[in-house]
Structure formats: structure tokens, C-alpha cells
Amino acid sequence: MVSHADGGHEHVHAAPTGWIRKYIFSLDHKVIGIQYFLLALVSVFLGMTLSVFMRIHLVWPNIHLPFIAGGVMTPEQYLALLTMHGSIMVFMVLTTAPQSGFGNYFLPIQIGAADMAFPVLNMLSFWTTFVSLVVMASAFFVEEGAPISGWTAYTPLSALGKIAGPGQGGGQTLWVIGLAIFCAASLMGALNFIATLIDLRAPGLSLMRMPLTCWAWFVTAILGLLAFGVLLAACALLLLDRVAGTSFFIPGGLVITDQVISNHSGGSPLLWQHLFWFFGHPEVYIAILPGMGVASHVLSTFARKPVFGYRAMVYAMCGIGFLGFCVWGHHMFISGMSPYSAFAFSIMTMTIGVPSAIKTFNWLGTLWGGKIQFTTAMMFALGFVSLFVTGGLSGLFLAQPSVDLPLHDTYFVVAHFHLIMGVAAIFGIFSATYFWFPKMFGKFMNETVGKLHFWLTFAGVYCIFMPMHFLGIAGHMRRYSDLTGVPFLGGTTHSGLWNVQYFISVAAFITIGGQLIFLVNFIAGLWGGKKAGMNPWNATTLEWTIPSPPPHDNFAGQIPTVYRGAYEFSVPGEAEDFILQSALPSEVERAHH
Amino acid sequence: MQKRKSSSAGSTTVAAALAVFLLAFTGITVYLFITKPWWFPKPITDVGVLIDSQFHRTLIITGVVFVLAQLGLAWVIFKYRDHGQKALYFEGNNAFEVAWTLATIVLFVGLGLYAESAWATVHFEPAQAGDLQIEVTGQQFTWNFRYAGPDGKFGMLKPAMVSASTGNPLGLDRNDPEAKDDIVTPILGVPVNREVELLIRSQDVTHSFFVRELRIKQDAVPGMIIHMHFTATETGEYDLACAELCGLGHYKMSSKLKVMTDAEFAEWLKVQVANQ
Numbered sequence: 001m002v003s004h005a006d007g008g009h010e011h012v013h014a015a016p017t018g019w020i021r022k023y024i025f026s027l028d029h030k031v032i033g034i035q036y037f038l039l040a041l042v043s044v045f046l047g048m049t050l051s052v053f054m055r056i057h058l059v060w061p062n063i064h065l066p067f068i069a070g071g072v073m074t075p076e077q078y079l080a081l082l083t084m085h086g087s088i089m090v091f092m093v094l095t096t097a098p099q100s101g102f103g104n105y106f107l108p109i110q111i112g113a114a115d116m117a118f119p120v121l122n123m124l125s126f127w128t129t130f131v132s133l134v135v136m137a138s139a140f141f142v143e144e145g146a147p148i149s150g151w152t153a154y155t156p157l158s159a160l161g162k163i164a165g166p167g168q169g170g171g172q173t174l175w176v177i178g179l180a181i182f183c184a185a186s187l188m189g190a191l192n193f194i195a196t197l198i199d200l201r202a203p204g205l206s207l208m209r210m211p212l213t214c215w216a217w218f219v220t221a222i223l224g225l226l227a228f229g230v231l232l233a234a235c236a237l238l239l240l241d242r243v244a245g246t247s248f249f250i251p252g253g254l255v256i257t258d259q260v261i262s263n264h265s266g267g268s269p270l271l272w273q274h275l276f277w278f279f280g281h282p283e284v285y286i287a288i289l290p291g292m293g294v295a296s297h298v299l300s301t302f303a304r305k306p307v308f309g310y311r312a313m314v315y316a317m318c319g320i321g322f323l324g325f326c327v328w329g330h331h332m333f334i335s336g337m338s339p340y341s342a343f344a345f346s347i348m349t350m351t352i353g354v355p356s357a358i359k360t361f362n363w364l365g366t367l368w369g370g371k372i373q374f375t376t377a378m379m380f381a382l383g384f385v386s387l388f389v390t391g392g393l394s395g396l397f398l399a400q401p402s403v404d405l406p407l408h409d410t411y412f413v414v415a416h417f418h419l420i421m422g423v424a425a426i427f428g429i430f431s432a433t434y435f436w437f438p439k440m441f442g443k444f445m446n447e448t449v450g451k452l453h454f455w456l457t458f459a460g461v462y463c464i465f466m467p468m469h470f471l472g473i474a475g476h477m478r479r480y481s482d483l484t485g486v487p488f489l490g491g492t493t494h495s496g497l498w499n500v501q502y503f504i505s506v507a508a509f510i511t512i513g514g515q516l517i518f519l520v521n522f523i524a525g526l527w528g529g530k531k532a533g534m535n536p537w538n539a540t541t542l543e544w545t546i547p548s549p550p551p552h553d554n555f556a557g558q559i560p561t562v563y564r565g566a567y568e569f570s571v572p573g574e575a576e577d578f579i580l581q582s583a584l585p586s587e588v589e590r591a592h593h
Numbered sequence: 594m595q596k597r598k599s600s601s602a603g604s605t606t607v608a609a610a611l612a613v614f615l616l617a618f619t620g621i622t623v624y625l626f627i628t629k630p631w632w633f634p635k636p637i638t639d640v641g642v643l644i645d646s647q648f649h650r651t652l653i654i655t656g657v658v659f660v661l662a663q664l665g666l667a668w669v670i671f672k673y674r675d676h677g678q679k680a681l682y683f684e685g686n687n688a689f690e691v692a693w694t695l696a697t698i699v700l701f702v703g704l705g706l707y708a709e710s711a712w713a714t715v716h717f718e719p720a721q722a723g724d725l726q727i728e729v730t731g732q733q734f735t736w737n738f739r740y741a742g743p744d745g746k747f748g749m750l751k752p753a754m755v756s757a758s759t760g761n762p763l764g765l766d767r768n769d770p771e772a773k774d775d776i777v778t779p780i781l782g783v784p785v786n787r788e789v790e791l792l793i794r795s796q797d798v799t800h801s802f803f804v805r806e807l808r809i810k811q812d813a814v815p816g817m818i819i820h821m822h823f824t825a826t827e828t829g830e831y832d833l834a835c836a837e838l839c840g841l842g843h844y845k846m847s848s849k850l851k852v853m854t855d856a857e858f859a860e861w862l863k864v865q866v867a868n869q
Contacts, residue, residue: 076841086760104860150838155799156815157840165733165840251816255755255764256733256797269814303673309685334836336814339716343709350705358614358690360662365689367669369681374607374674375732376688382670386615389662393655396701402711403648405635406808408837410799431809451607459697462618470631478836485835485845488634500631577680 015552020530025127027119028552032126033105034434039130040097040429043088045519046137050085054078055505056568061474061482076166083167084140086151087175092133094425097282098290099224100125100189102432103217105191105440109543110211112202112560112582114553117195121188128185136178139171150479152280154271155249155272159241160264172511175237183232186224191219196380202542204562208267208314209581211541211566212307216293216315219321220286226325227282234275241267248272273335277328288388289317289420291428292359295384297566299363301539302378303370304577306567309362309580315361316355323352333401334408342401349399358393360385371570371577375537376450379551380431383458384424387425390462391419394469409479412472415465423461430457430518437522438536442548443529449521453514460511467500528545541566545582595812608674615667619660626656634806637827637852641808687841715809720777720822727781729802730763731793731813734842736833740776740862747792748772755796761794778865780832780849783825784858790822801837806849810836827851827854 024140026032029501056063057073108115118124139146148167149158153175162169185410201210210218217311223329240246245263249272300307307313329337329345348385363385372378394416397403409412431454476489476497483491483498490496535544542560543550560582568579575591636642673680727738728747734756741747750773755764765772783789793802795813802821803810806829812823835846853861 050686060597074841075844079838079841079843096824118798129643148838148841154799154838160798253752254797254815255752258758260752260755267816267856269816277717304675304680304681306684308683309690312685312690334810336813336819337815339712342712342716346708346712347702347705350701351698353692354697357701358694361693362685363687364662364665364669365685367666367673369683370669370673371675371678371680372608372670372673374604374611379607379611382611382666385666386618388665389659389666393659396704397648397651400647400651400705400708400712402644402708402715405644405810406648408810409803455610459614466618466622466625470625473633474631475633475834477803477836480844481713481841482844486832486847488832494635519696567684570682574814 007090008555013052021584025123027115027123028279028588029104029108029116029122030440030550031117033101033103035126036096036104037101038288039126039133040093040101043133043518044426045515048091048221048515050081050088052509052512054081054085055508058480058482059505061484065511071154075147075481077145078151079150079337079479080140080146080171082479083150083175084137084146084149087136087179088133089422090151090283091136091179092129094287094421095186096124096129096307097429098173098294098432099193099217099286100129101222102213102294102429102436103193104189104541106436107196107217108214109546110214110540110541111197111205112555112562113196113200114559116192116197118192119121121192121199122514124461125185125188125192127182128188128465132178132182132185136175139167139174139178142170142174145171145173146170152276153238153272155238155241155267155269156251156254159238159249159267159272160254160256160261160565161242163259163261173242176235176242180232180235180239183228183235186228187232190221190224190228194225194297197221200408202562204580208311209565210318211293212296212313213290213293214309215317216289217590219317220289222556223282223286223289223321223324227279227286230275231279234272234279237275238272238508270332270335270337273337274328277331278325280331281328282321284417285298285320287425288428289320291384291425292317292388294428294432294435295363295381295388296359296366297541298377298381298435299366299385300567300569301435301537302373302375302381302481303367304373304569305366305370306565306569308365308368309361310565310567312358319355320352323348323355330399330404330503332392333404346399346401350396353369353392353396353399354541357389360389371517375434376445376447376454377431377435379451379454380427380434383454384427384431386417387424387427387461388562390466391416391424394419405476409470411468411478411479414478415468415472418465418468419461423465430454433522435537436526436543437529437544437547438532439550441526441529443525444532444533444536445521445529447526449517453517453521456514456517457511460507460514463507464504464511467504471500472495511522536574540568540578542581545580557579605674605676608671610673612667619663623656623660626652635827636808637825637829637831638808638823639826640711640714640823641806643714644808646814647708647711650707651704654700673806691790709843715751715821719790720790720820724790724822725783726790726792727783728794729781729813730796731802731803731835731839731846732762732796733798733840734835734846735762736779736781736802736835736848738778738781738867739763739765740778742774742776744771744774746771748775751755761800761807776862776865776866776869781852782853782858782861783863784827784855785828785852787855788822788824793819793821798839799837800835800839800846802833803836804831804833806831807850812837820826828852828854829856
């Protein structure tokens, strides 16, 4: 075992030679972090493309579309897009980029290590994730296409096979296998993060001196370790029901399209929901916690002020992580689960709003009295706070079972989780990208273009998702392929709620189109961005003490010693308005005036 | 200390734009929640009134927090933009932390506890004896409703006898004496002001029974019979929709709830009997 006392020298592996070892099967956490980021980038554009087709079909179900066999999208094709949109976005974007992307790249550096604890496991975790994406995406290409049961794959719809509907044959099986592979990859990553954080911190870097980004990656990794095993088990059981004739999730006596299902009995559809959501709720905190860490970090850096209530922020993240395992039943109030347990889950869910509120107050407290610089990274962090408030508050409605009765499975839920995951978490990723791009690549992304991207996106996402609350209140069910099947939706007459959907679709087309600005800026920055120095933002944490981009072994053999916390900004009496974590006390003393 | 020009670092323009955006967005949102251009339809149950009032309570509380937070954010963004000042150096304030933690606990948990009475009305109170029992069956992609008929007993259903194409979607065994007088209908007819107890079930995958005006939703889970009771207080016809993804026809798996006077209901039932 390596302790940080020996400076982690055993983790210095010789710089690789050859293109394959350097860029494909690299053991370097920085390369792996970028690989995860690129996987997420490809996935997010794929996921957005799927949603463009969804938004078109919702509003114009009979329109002729390119790329669709037969010209007009069928309801099952819509549902396949919906299923894959959710699966790709939740798993391949929100569970990769914030944690395995930026976490992989910056955790070792921010704690003063030369690499992760297990570099080979790290490389394997990326390539396993890659394989899981390929397997899942291949569901599009089998006969009958991708599954139609949603990213939540409720049973028995997802367990019965082809007979339950198109896409429920090979497509669903590939989805389950792909997801199981993803679980394995996530477990590998979680192990690595935890071992690294516990074992490889540089001398002087106590837990309470860690940047909040590291705390976020730490809590997220623990959540991942505990939750993904349950999903893996659930996938295994579902796969067995599908191919081995078991009945974990399938009760007896079913008749589907006049055919009796005689080879399954005794199972419980609710069991799947319990297993899935026991994973699924921690999963959404896995998606948001790294973004919270980044927000705290970026807000402090560009307000030139310490994080307000650092200790409370740490406890809040730990509280959110722990309580996240106690609330899964709030997805199941209407499911047929015991209504008495609904009461318990509800109180726990309202409680989890408390640490979230604390974090929000502390973000505002960090800004209060600051000296705010509006870099693009900062603007996305500010946007994150606004979006997190909006998205979080709608959760309070859904957390109460009685109020959930009319709102469950409507667009109110869609609004809630998109604002939190599909926007706030994404803003965390954007903020991190603009912030750390100069360190990773030695060049800047264009700040002006970045700000244009920010404004278009910030306005756009509110235009898309704020109206959805009203759709939900009016009773608009979710996962409906179009609005023509129930009179009050107004789809046949293009009236009422259809008008709102039309507005949302137009807003979505514009906002999604605007993301190309980000893509162009990213690529242009890689090729010809303005050169970046070691610490262009005058930040305090260890990544800003090494070259941009960093050398292979990060600290060139010289593991730093840390002398203070991560947010020493605007310390009174100092010449500069920031003090690096590793600045020698004697030098700080000398600079004092 | 020399006052810095508005560089892009702390640009007044950017700060103002952000603050104005947040103000505008907050204003538009509050306006929409007050004017309610798209909203719940009027409830037709007493529990619906309870649920609406809890929704309203939650809306007020979250609305106040929403406005304060977004406006607070707008204010700090504008007031503390970099215009040459030095940032304050403080790491927190324990008194504030304790205060707002306690306030949030009381507010959120209090709100949650308050919500329980409406839930209890729906789920903890049993249906009264003598109510009208109606079995609700969801299947891909239609709803069927069964009334027990004059004998007050539901007859046997046999999976092997299910045949939608020959008019027996539930698999009713008409040879069973208790099933002889059962009435199966495609729409849900109920008498007004009389307690109705739904026995919700599914034949294939999970569906969900939802009528907006009742404010009631309940998943129809295969392998389970879930009871749900309500008393409709206004006559009329209301959309009944499926609220759990059940396959390609999920979007059109709709039916109607028809609330009728006692006389109308009796008449309607007679017509349904004739159609068996």
C-alpha cells in the first residue's frame, strides 16, 4: 500500500511512448479524463439530436421526416427515442463527464498526486464504459429497434420480451446488457476515486483543506460504489427474466394481446421499481454533486472570496449523499407500494431539501461582499445557482404524496428533473469546461463566444422547461408520443396545451442549435486558442501550480506540501488577493504588508 | 485606492444584464403562476379540494423562497460586481447557518407533515360499507370497467378466456353464476355524491388510472388489485387517461369518467346490460 508519506513515487509510471499507449490505452488519468469527456460530448449531441426528433413528433406527429423508415415517425419510434435519450443522457453524459471526466483529470492533481491509485483499473473503467455505450446504442440497429420502456424500464413491460411491444425484443436485451456493463465500469471508477482520495493526498492536505470539488467527487464515488451494485443486480435479474424463464418481476395470469403468458408467475413488478430506484435516487445525486462542487469552487474563485461556510458545505454534501439513500420511495407513491411507507419517504424527502437549501444560502453568502468577475465559467456557475433553486423547489411539490397524486407522471416531473439534471448539472459541466480548458489544453476557449453560448442557453432552457410545469399542473401526462389521443391535450385541434408544446419545441430547436456554438468554440480553442499560462485565473488550488497542460506525472516528481485551505482569497494584508494552497508560509509572510 | 474602470472582469453591463434577466424571469414566472393560463381543472371531489389547498400552500411557500433566492442572486451579482473594491474576507457565520438550517427544517418538514391529512383521506381511510364497487382493468391499450350486477358479486375471470376480438376482453366466464350478471363497459359511469370504490388491476403490464378532476391517480399493477375510493360531487364527462408508460399505444389509452345523477346512472346501467 502506498501512503502519501513517500510522496506517492510508486505511482509515477514512465511516460508512455507510441500513439496507442499515449492516446488510446493510456494509463494517465488526464488522458482518461479527456476520453470520458469526449465520450460525454459525443453522447450529449446524440442525446440532443434524439430530443429534437422527439420535439418535432410531439407537435407534428404526421410530418414527413428524413432518416425514418417509412417517412412518418410511429409512436413506438418516438418511445424508442425517448428511452435512448434518457438512458444516454443520464448514464453517458451526467454520470461520466462530471465525475469520470473532470474528476479523473483533476482529483489527483488537486490532492497533489501523480496519478490515481489504480491507473490500469482507470483505463479499464473508461474502455468498459465505451463498450457499454456501443452495446446500448446498438439497440437502435437490431430488428424492431431500441426499447420503448423508458430509461426506467419498468417491468413487466421490459421483462416480457417481444410480445410486449416493438423494441422489447433484442433491443431491450442489448439495453440491459449495456447498462450492466456500465454498472461494472462505474464500480471500478468509484473504487479508484475512493482509494485515491483516502490514500494519496499530499502532505498537509487534510480532508478539511480539500477543495470542495474533491469532496464532491468523494461523496459521489461513495454513492456510486453503494448504488451501482444494486442496479447491476437488478439488471441481472431482469436479464434472467427475459432469457432464462425466471419470474423475478413477472406475476402469473398475464394475458397480453390475447395471448396467455403461461411460463412466468410469482414475480413482483414493484420489486424492479424498488431495486431500480434504490439505485436511481442516489444516481441523481451522483449527477448533481460534482456540479455543486464546481459551482462552489468557481463562485469562490471569481468572487475572490472564501467559500461561505466551507464546513457546512462539506456536511451538506455528506448529508445529501446519506439521505439520498433514504428517499427512493418518492418515485413510487402511486405505484401500489404501501401508503404508510409513502409517508416515511415523504418526510425524508422534505428533509433532503434542507442541506440543499443550506448550500444555496452559502453560495449566496460566498458572493455577498465579493468582487465578482464575470468570466464565462463564473456565469455558468451563477446560472447553476438560479437553475438549482428553480429545479429544487419543484421537488417540494413532488415530495408530498398528496400533491404528487395529480402531478405524478406528468410534465411537472419532466420539468423538475430536467431543470436539475438536464440543465443545472449541465451548467456545472459547462462551468468546469470553461474554467479548466486552459489548464487541460494550454489555450483558452474564446470568452466572448462563451458568453454568447451562456446567454442563449440560460434564456433557452428556462423557455423550454418553465412552461412544462404548467403542462403538468394542467394534467399533461408524460411519455405520450403525441397529443392526439386524449381530448384535453388539444392535439387534434392544435389548441390549449398543444400551443405550449409548440412554444417549447421552438425554444428547444433554438437552444439545441445554439450548443453548436459551444462545440465550435471548443474545437477552435483546441486548435488555435489564445495561449494560457500556469494560473490565468489567479486561483488557489494545486492544479494552478503546474504547467498548462500538465506534464505526464503532474508534479514532475516534486509532490507539493499543502499549508492551508483551498479558498484563501482576499486575505487582509496580503499583496495578492489569493494565496496558493502550497505557497510556503515564509513567502506569504514576506509578501504581507 | 484607484477606482478601476469597468473592465470586462466586473463589467457593469454584464452584471446588470444578469440581474435584469433574473428579475424578468422571476417576474414572468410569478405572473404566470398568478394568472394561471394553464391550470388544474376544477376538482370534483372533496379530497381534490384538500389536495388543491395543500398545493396552494406549497406554491406560496416555494414561491416566496423562489422570489427571494432569485432576487437575492440578482442583487449580489449587481452589488458585488468588481468595480474596484476589495472583497471581504470571512469564512462563514455560524449563527446564520444555524438560523437558516432550523428555519428550513421547520418550513419543509412542517409542510410535509401538513400534507399527510390529504394523503390519509385517500389511502388510510377505508372505503365505507355499501359503496359502489367497480373493477377497473387496464390492458394494452384500453380500459374496461366491470360492475358486479344485481348479485353484488364479481364473477370469475379466466386468463385463457380473454379474447378482445370476440368481445370478452376480461376473460369473463359467463358460465360462472356470479359472472352471469356482470356488466363490462368501456367507459366508467358513476353516480354523483355516492362513494365509489375502484378495484384497479391490469392484465398485462403496468398502467395507471388517472382522472384530473378527481385528483386521483393509481397505478394498475399486474398481479395486484389496488383499491381506491372517491366520491364525485359534480356531474359531467371527464377524460380518463393512462399515466404509466405501457407500450406504443400509451398515448391513446384513454376513456371517460361519466358522473351522472342516480336516475341517469340507473338508465345508463340498463343500456350497458343490454349491450353485454
